[in-house]
Amino acid sequence: MCELYSKETTMALRGKYIGPSCTVFFPEDPVKIVRAERQYMFDERGQRYLDCINNVAHVGHCHPEVVEAARRQMELLNTNSRFLHDNIVAYAQRLAATLPPQLCICYFTNSGSEANDLALRLARGFRGRQDVITLEHAYHGHLSSLIEISPYKFQKGKDDHKEFVHVAPAPDTYRGKYREDHADPAGAYADQVKEIIEDAHHRGRKIAAFIAESMQSCGGQVLPPAGYFQRVAELVRGAGGVFIVDEVQVGFGRTGKRFWSFQTHGEDFVPDIVTMGKPMGNGHPLACVVTTKEIADAFHASGMQYFNTFGGNPVSCAAGLAVLDVMEKEDLRGNAARVGAYLTELLNEQKVKHALIGDIRGVGLFIGIDLVKDRGRRTPATAEAQHVIYKMKEKRVLLSADGPHRNVLKIKPPMCFTAEDAEFLVEQLDGVLTVLEESIGTQTEPAISGNTAHGTKMPEEARRELPGGAPNSTEIASRRRNGACRETHSPAGKRLRT
Numbered sequence: 474m475c476e477l478y479s480k481e482t483t484m485a486l487r488g489k490y491i492g493p494s495c496t497v498f499f500p501e502d503p504v505k506i507v508r509a510e511r512q513y514m515f516d517e518r519g520q521r522y523l524d525c526i527n528n529v530a531h532v533g534h535c536h537p538e539v540v541e542a543a544r545r546q547m548e549l550l551n552t553n554s555r556f557l558h559d560n561i562v563a564y565a566q567r568l569a570a571t572l573p574p575q576l577c578i579c580y581f582t583n584s585g586s587e588a589n590d591l592a593l594r595l596a597r598g599f600r601g602r603q604d605v606i607t608l609e610h611a612y613h614g615h616l617s618s619l620i621e622i623s624p625y626k627f628q629k630g631k632d633d634h635k636e637f638v639h640v641a642p643a644p645d646t647y648r649g650k651y652r653e654d655h656a657d658p659a660g661a662y663a664d665q666v667k668e669i670i671e672d673a674h675h676r677g678r679k680i681a682a683f684i685a686e687s688m689q690s691c692g693g694q695v696l697p698p699a700g701y702f703q704r705v706a707e708l709v710r711g712a713g714g715v716f717i718v719d720e721v722q723v724g725f726g727r728t729g730k731r732f733w734s735f736q737t738h739g740e741d742f743v744p745d746i747v748t749m750g751k752p753m754g755n756g757h758p759l760a761c762v763v764t765t766k767e768i769a770d771a772f773h774a775s776g777m778q779y780f781n782t783f784g785g786n787p788v789s790c791a792a793g794l795a796v797l798d799v800m801e802k803e804d805l806r807g808n809a810a811r812v813g814a815y816l817t818e819l820l821n822e823q824k825v826k827h828a829l830i831g832d833i834r835g836v837g838l839f840i841g842i843d844l845v846k847d848r849g850r851r852t853p854a855t856a857e858a859q860h861v862i863y864k865m866k867e868k869r870v871l872l873s874a875d876g877p878h879r880n881v882l883k884i885k886p887p888m889c890f891t892a893e894d895a896e897f898l899v900e901q902l903d904g905v906l907t908v909l910e911e912s913i914g915t916q917t918e919p920a921i922s923g924n925t926a927h928g929t930k931m932p933e934e935a936r937r938e939l940p941g942g943a944p945n946s947t948e949i950a951s952r953r954r955n956g957a958c959r960e961t962h963s964p965a966g967k968r969l970r971t
């Protein structure tokens with residue numbers, strides 16, 4: 474039995490007992506999901522949805538190996554990490570092996586927010602400083618300490634902007650101050666950080682940390698220009714601070730080739746602290762902060778113990794170990810690179826067709842579709858994006874719209890997403906955009922075909938890994954005619970198309 478109550482009763486009980494600020498997806502017409510497997514979710518009527526939202530069910534919803542690993546450990550023992558246990562050390566060792574050698578000390582937590590809060594404590598404790606530089610539109614978690622450094626939240630709410638928080642412009646080359654036509658956007662955006670540091674110093678303030686997602690997610694799927702992180706790291710370290718990367722959304726191979734998104738910025742960029750969460754336990758609450766020995770030793774020298782009841786418990790670590798095993802066994806990073814590149818290619822073809830699509834950007838299975846009212850001005854198509862996600866839901870595709878203008882369709886599905894899923898998603902989106910453009914009378918202007926200057930270089934690189942290369946538009950059309958994109962687009966027993 475999957476349901477306790479009818480959908481109406483669930484909604485009524487939610488309205489009565491759950492805090493009104495805990496909003497649901499599609500508030501105008503919420504979906505009730507009762508079960509899920511792989512990249513599909515099923516509602517109370519048994520209708521199947523293609524899940525393009527869940528980067529938590531990383532290796533696929535309810536993956537049997539993860540479920541079995543957690544169940545086995547749950548039967549045997551679950552307790553806090555003050556007892557010696559093999560799972561926590563085995564997991565820490567596996568995690569450290571994915572990172573540059575200096576990032577080798579782990580602290581386990583239960584959520585991305587706890588991980589970022591601890592990262593701030595580590596950074597502030599390191600040299601006894603307080604100030605944090607964060608990026609415009611960033612979101613780093615729901616704890617008080619993180620709302621303070623999350624303009625995504627504090628700029629919308631009534632929370633004050635704290636004097637120890639400095640907001641740097643998002644290094645967005647599509648919508649930001651310095652765009653793809655700028656000779657050196659990385660340098661220009663880094664110069665803004667330099668000004669912030671200088672201004673803070675003038676006021677007698679000291680920088681503890683710069684924090685950024687390796688690729689901004691809630692901020693609208695923004696890929697910082699090449700070289701930006703290197704330059705900022707130099708400035709921040711020069712000012713005595715540390716560089717924290719938040720990989721809560723974008724870590725664990727989502728971008729394909731590399732295990733960590735920060736690695737897509739180049740071998741010469743290594744942060745001082747990395748935080749991670751969402752995908753780690755495939756739905757089991759498991760998160761972590763990894764840092765250097767020097768920073769960890771400074772934290773220890775303060776004399777305060779760090780104890781987190783559930784952080785790194787044997788069951789969570791068993792789930793985490795199983796996730797790593799599945800990623801390797803099913804080559805999910807390879808899949809993210811191949812399917813992500815193919816999907817980006819298909820979406821770029823849609824860009825040629827639909828004037829509402831202003832930009833397609835992303836790497837691997839982390840892709841954004843920036844909807845615009847007009848391409849020249851790049852005016853965000855906010856209402857249109859909301860319309861699109863509701864219409865896509867009717868077509869059984871779950872998408873969200875985010876970014877400061879809520880006009881960027883976010884694609885971050887489970888990593889077992891297939892090429893057939895990509896085709897199905899694009900076919901439905903094509904239909905929805907066609908009807909919408911007809912109804913609002915949008916003129917489809919000629920668009921530049923293929924990858925744009927922003928962010929699609931890496932997918933192009935990954936695209937070449939597709940067996941036989943990504944199909945061209947004629948091949949796709951022919952596949953559709955051959956019924957390859959039918960509604961039941963992926964046989965139940967087939968996990969991957971590699």
Ligand SMILES: Cc1ncc(COP(=O)(O)O)c(C=O)c1O
Nearest residue numbers: 584585586612613614721722750
């Ligand atoms: C980039 C980023 N960091 C941190 C968090 C906080 O993670 P959690 O919700 O697990 O506390 C989130 C959550 O959405 C996030 O997107």
